[in-house]
Amino acid sequence: MTPDAIDDVTSFDDLGLRPELLRALGALGYEEPTPIQREAIPLLLGGRDLLGQAATGTGKTAAFALPILQRMPEGGRGEEPLALVLVPTRELAVQVSQAIHRYGRELGTRVLPIYGGQPIGRQLRELQRGVDVVVATPGRALDHIGRKTLRLDSLEMVVLDEADEMLDMGFAEDIEAILQDTPTQRQTVLFSATMPPRIDAIARSHLRDPERVQIEREPAAPGEEPLIRQSAYVVPRAHKPAALGRVLDVEAPDATIVFCRTREEVDSLTETMNGRGYRAEALHGGMGQEQRDRVMSRLRNGTADLLVATDVAARGLDIEHLTHVVNYNVPSAPESYVHRVGRVGRAGREGVAITLAEPREHRMLKTIERVTKNRITVEKVPTVADLRARRLELTRAALEESILEDDLEHFRVVVDTLADEFDVMEIAMAAVKLAHEAAGGAADDQEIPDVPLRAEREGRPRRDQPRDDRRPRTPTRGMTRIFIGAGRSSGIRPQDLVGAIANESQLSGRDIGAIEIADRFSLVEVPDHATNEVISALRQSTIKGKKPTIRRERFEPR
Structure with missing residues (x-):
């Protein structure tokens, strides 16, 4: 398909996809292809290798999944897979596998996610029965290749999804070993949010004259552009746990991820936040897969509302009701900041990104501002008075909702009885006090010291x-x-x-x-x-x- 023809693509019908796929897309509510799908699908259907730069949320999964499914034979499939998709995390493996299954439902496509931490017995049984598409993390894929339970002789397509993250997580040697074990005439697709030199090196070694496609995140429709409020608080290290609690108390988020640098910091902060009354869960590389699954289940069903995690452990997570992201330390690279902030503000929703910076980290904040071209407003940590006012506001809102929504008539006898002896206003104030205290309204009395920035110390206002x-x-x-x-x-x-x-x-x-x-x-x-x-x-x-x-x-x- 020529560039002019790509510009004319307005629907999935224009891409020449088989009827079963068009029906599946219609049932899922997909009306028109995204830019990455418009550009990548014709190239992949034409057999070209592809080097694509596209972020999460641009529709890249369908961009490679639909061409994989397009080439599925009508019948007589063997035991060995026709396509292998490599992804950095267990969570992404599950998401991609589910998407391919939905798109290929009418074709009866056999899709299997394989990843570490899951009992290997089920994977062995499914591989023995035969699969069409394997979605795998590199370590577990290499394990099966070594066992001779995953054979790649019939492979027609290999996809490296979120390749930059796989390299960051130390999978470079595994990826090289897997690609060396695949047929030389395979079609190879590489997607990455960023294009560091290491990605170019893989492309030169393993892709044949690839087409390059670069797609920015598709802008939201007018009126739906997400508002991500980005702010920072400069706090001495000793006061950071208290400052985090104070900020979250005032923000009252639905669900939050707090990013820490080390496993030890994750465990310590999780314990501290639970002590403050939050329902916090830890997530880091030292945990087994069953533990990780339990943590994510609690977060998604609302049993927990605060996830304290390391960067690597949180990669690939997609939490729909996430409203806040907190950097417990200033990220060492602007790219890490961008990845973290991008977890909120999706699909037109509002989000909040908060950074707790020690005084010595203020310069790095400025670097992130300059690179990302986003303003990070430095604010004062909320005071005890701010916290009390916020909690009173939440109590007032809860009472207002109860007045409007609840049937209060059976409480009238209590008010009538007390009104014989006390003023109605006094009764109301006492009821508000009890409701406020029951909601955790006791204020934190510890003031957190304000840290003046260098500009203020030199007499320049912030x-x-x-x-x-x-x-x-x-x-x-x-x-x-x-x-x-x-x-x-x-x-x-x-x-x-x-x-x-x-x-x-x-x-x-x-x-x-x-x-x-x-x-x-x-x-x-x-x-x-x-x-x-x-x-x-x-x-x-x-x-x-x-x-x-x-x-x-x-x-x-x-």
């Missing part, structure tokens, strides 16, 4: 703190500063202002300039051309439930 109100600085060239009549005393935070502007105007978070928050007002820089639009949009909306004064700042040069 970006998220107000300057001297009497000496406003000149706006950045090309930007106009907007005055918002609400500030710190109203609970306004930088992310509140960024969210309000991004949600109500055509600007994204990256377009917004410096933010200064004083006690009673805030100043936000926006591009000159968008000033009127932003002012008009904000005047018709609310910030933290209020409609503050919105106008251009009356700046007078000094």
Whole structure:
């Protein structure tokens, strides 16, 4: 298919897929191919090797799964697989296997995931019966090859999925050994989110004149663009467990992954967070597969709400209700930060990425900002007063929901009896107090020390703190500063202002300039051309439930 013909592809029908696959895609609700599918599927159907750069969420699984299924014979299949898909983790092996099974249901395709930690007996039985597609982690695939239970003589296609992660996890030698054992005339497909030199080396050694396809994550539809709030807290090492608890208490997430550097740190922090009343689970490489399965089951069914994990152990996980990602330490590489943050904000949902940085790690934060071109707002750790206010707010919300939704009539006799002796307001306040304490409302009394950044120690204000109100600085060239009549005393935070502007105007978070928050007002820089639009949009909306004064700042040069 020529480039012009690829541009004309608007449906799966245009790709020339067999009817059984088209029916399966229709039943799954797939209406049109994604960019990676439009470009990769015709090349693979034409027999070309492929080197693809595509991130999770771009539709790459179907991009290689459908061509695999397209070549499945109508009948008379043998015992040996026609395709082998190598993936970095057990979780991804299961996901890819399930996807291929769904697409190939009408074809009766026999798909088998094989990975370490699972009893090998079942794998041996299924391989002996015969399979069409094997989805495997490299270590377990090599184990079966050594046992002669996985024979690759009939292999027509090999796929390396998330190749960069497999190399990061130390599978380079295993991959080389597996590829050496496959037929020389096989078709080879390599997908990777990044393209370090090691990936190019594998491509030169094992792919034949491959076509290169590079696809960025497909942008969300208008109105569905995910808002990932990225913030950081500078905290001394000794206070990091308390700071994490304080931040999560205020955020009240549905489900969170906290990334740590070592197994020891994972175990220690998990114990600490359980002591604070969280339902925390640990996940690291020192755990067996049965333990990992139990942990993921608890997280997915809501029995646990906090997963403390190392990077390697958490790779390949897809937790649908995940709302928060926390870096317990600043990642050593911007790529790690990007991978972690990408776990939230999928499918149009909002997400939060939080980093706890020690003072010496502040420089690395700036490096990540520069490389990713995303602003990471440095905030103050919530105070005891902030935590108390947040817990009272949650109690109020719970009471409001009960008033609106619950049948309270059978409690009236209690109120009537007490009303003979006490004022109704006193009865209500006592009931609120009991509800607040029952919900864990006892406040943490330990204040966490604020760590001034180097700029503050040298007398320069931090970006998220107000300057001297009497000496406003000149706006950045090309930007106009907007005055918002609400500030710190109203609970306004930088992310509140960024969210309000991004949600109500055509600007994204990256377009917004410096933010200064004083006690009673805030100043936000926006591009000159968008000033009127932003002012008009904000005047018709609310910030933290209020409609503050919105106008251009009356700046007078000094």
